[in-house]
Amino acid sequence: MDYQYLVVDPQVAPGVALVRLNRPNQLNALNLALMDELAAALEVLDSSEPVRAIVLTGNDRAFAAGADITEMADASALDMALQHRFASWERLEKIRKPLIAAVSGHVLGGGCELMMACDMVVASETARLGQPEIRLGVMPGAGGTQRLTHAIGKPLAMELILTGRTLSADEAFRAGLVNCVVPKECYLDEAIRLACRIAEHSPIALALAKQAIKQAFQLPLHEGILAERKNFSLCFSSADQKEGMSAFLEKRKPRFTGH
Ligand code: CO8
Numbered sequence: 001m002d003y004q005y006l007v008v009d010p011q012v013a014p015g016v017a018l019v020r021l022n023r024p025n026q027l028n029a030l031n032l033a034l035m036d037e038l039a040a041a042l043e044v045l046d047s048s049e050p051v052r053a054i055v056l057t058g059n060d061r062a063f064a065a066g067a068d069i070t071e072m073a074d075a076s077a078l079d080m081a082l083q084h085r086f087a088s089w090e091r092l093e094k095i096r097k098p099l100i101a102a103v104s105g106h107v108l109g110g111g112c113e114l115m116m117a118c119d120m121v122v123a124s125e126t127a128r129l130g131q132p133e134i135r136l137g138v139m140p141g142a143g144g145t146q147r148l149t150h151a152i153g154k155p156l157a158m159e160l161i162l163t164g165r166t167l168s169a170d171e172a173f174r175a176g177l178v179n180c181v182v183p184k185e186c187y188l189d190e191a192i193r194l195a196c197r198i199a200e201h202s203p204i205a206l207a208l209a210k211q212a213i214k215q216a217f218q219l220p221l222h223e224g225i226l227a228e229r230k231n232f233s234l235c236f237s238s239a240d241q242k243e244g245m246s247a248f249l250e251k252r253k254p255r256f257t258g259h
Contacts, residue, residue, distance in 0.1 A: 001044065005034035008041050013192050015052035015199030017045045020059075027065035028058045030110045032085060034068075039091035046095050049258060052199035052206065054095075055191045056118055057102040058111075060184060063127070066109025069136065080141075089142050092117050096207040098198050102191030103127050104184060108166065113140060116147040119210060121178040122194060123169040124187035129177065130166030150217060151177050202240035202256040208232075 005023050012018035019041055021028040045051045101115045104124035112129050131144045149157040152175040169181040182190045208231035215227045235241045239259040247254035
């Protein structure tokens with residue numbers, strides 16, 4: 001498929017797809033068309049059997065500097081509520097394959113929310129991350145108040161959202177917002193390497209594990225543990241479980257087929 005605002009490589013490495021936000025002159029500001037394309041591209045990759053993990057990136061200067069302010073500036077509350085501007089964000093929630101954000105430069109507002117909607121984050125040492133919406137007279141609207149608070153705790157989330165201060169990549173790492181920080185030259189390669197390590201495993205077990213981890217944010221502990229147990233049991237209906245355990249017992253490397 002051709003995209004106006006994305007560049008998609010369905011196989012940047014074995015089992016790994018790469019999606020690049022490509023609106024560089026606007027620092028990858030997330031307009032509605034870009035978000036629609038992103039949801040559609042991720043859905044295609046999510047249903048593609050050879051793809052086992054997806055890396056989402058921008059460019060060195062910006063992962064994304066937020067939702068597109070020009071598109072929102074004149075909107076009314078009714079526009080915001082009734083045009084269903086969040087539909088594509090909701091579609092991102094349903095992606096089952098592991099999603100790794102590779103971020104550099106500005107990671108702000110909706111850009112930070114998009115990063116937090118991914119499952120893991122590899123950051124360039126140049127990344128600056130935060131929710132500066134308060135400076136525009138608004139507040140985060142695509143999950144920032146919830147996901148940032150879950151990730152870094154209430155006091156720091158309050159400080160960042162209420163002052164608009166941004167974090168350096170190192171601060172974000174210490175706060176638990178990103179998995180690792182690496183030099184600017186290698187953040188994308190590092191994210192692809194991480195994706196490759198994930199892609200070696202059974203896609204069935206990966207999807208069930210991702211689903212269970214996400215439920216830790218939605219369910220009380222006891223129900224979450226029951227959901228985990230159901231997914232653990234489901235793994236035993238896969239050929240990959242038989243292969244993984246046989247390979248261990250036969251002292252060889254498993255060959256997972258996704259069945
Ligand atoms: N929206 C639209 N255009 C943008 C955005 C943006 N968020 N960010 C940058 N741009 C544009 C600039 O207008 C400029 O365009 P032009 O060259 O035509 O004037 C171009 O990108 C380059 O930007 P700058 O010249 O400003 O570059 P600087 O290096 O001087 O500054 C900054 C970089 C600091 C990142 C600065 O651009 C900035 O502050 N950007 C806005 C950051 C921000 O406030 N983000 C939050 C936006 S609101 C939001 O994300 C709410 C999310 C809720 C989800 C809603 C779903 C519908």
